[in-house]
Amino acid sequence: MKKFNLFNEIIIVNQPALLNAINSSKTFGINEKGDIVYPPYNEKEILIFEGKHTPKPTSALMQAKAPTLSDIFGKNYQVVEDDDRVLIKAFSNWQELIKLNIPRASYDDTTGDGVSEFSNSDLEDIGWNATEFDVSYREMVEFLEENCDGTLLCIEQEEPYQFSGLGFLTDDAQAKEKLFAFCQEKVKKLINEDPLYTPEKLSDDEEEAAEFFKSL
Numbered sequence: 378m379k380k381f382n383l384f385n386e387i388i389i390v391n392q393p394a395l396l397n398a399i400n401s402s403k404t405f406g407i408n409e410k411g412d413i414v415y416p417p418y419n420e421k422e423i424l425i426f427e428g429k430h431t432p433k434p435t436s437a438l439m440q441a442k443a444p445t446l447s448d449i450f451g452k453n454y455q456v457v458e459d460d461d462r463v464l465i466k467a468f469s470n471w472q473e474l475i476k477l478n479i480p481r482a483s484y485d486d487t488t489g490d491g492v493s494e495f496s497n498s499d500l501e502d503i504g505w506n507a508t509e510f511d512v513s514y515r516e517m518v519e520f521l522e523e524n525c526d527g528t529l530l531c532i533e534q535e536e537p538y539q540f541s542g543l544g545f546l547t548d549d550a551q552a553k554e555k556l557f558a559f560c561q562e563k564v565k566k567l568i569n570e571d572p573l574y575t576p577e578k579l580s581d582d583e584e585e586a587a588e589f590f591k592s593l
Contacts, residue, residue: 509586
């Protein structure tokens with residue numbers, strides 16, 4: 378997986394396309410590639426902005442002042458216009474972006490408790506059974522991030538160290554196949570080599586998990 382660190386990334390948006398979206402008075406989003414997108418979004422869409430501009434009513438006595446792009450995006454965005462491009466930094470809006478993107482994320486690594494589940498039911502079945510053999514979600518997530526396609530939307534800085542992220546796996550079927558094999562190998566190794574996990578010592582839940590991983 379690749380990291381998309383909002384502390385470092387500048388999102389580049391085509392200005393005419395952005396103005397068209399603003400003037401449409403429709404809800405629209407901007408993804409991490411800088412594309413303008415409209416709901417319903419793709420199931421793995423990563424948004425760095427979602428909004429809708431409704432012009433204020435005018436009267437004959439008072440003409441409304443045209444809002445700037447900074448007005449439309451709000452104080453948590455840094456916006457710079459450069460000819461036909463709009464350059465956006467969005468890290469200050471991280472808390473809102475968590476809420477916006479969690480429904481489409483594969484897992485949530487934004488809390489102090491770390492990852493506790495996968496949103497995909499097949500991956501969660503693997504995760505739930507693997508924990509019976511002390512394979513942690515942290516181990517599984519690190520494996521997926523190293524071996525699968527996807528994007529880790531995050532804020533990460535070195536001094537003082539800070540990390541918070543949402544994982545988006547591109548291909549759930551690929552992730553399921555690789556994660557199953559990874560956990561299966563760990564479970565088989567424990568059953569074959571650890572005297573605490575010999576078949577006759579397994580609890581009912583451990584035995585069920587071992588059968589799930591075809592390890593007995």
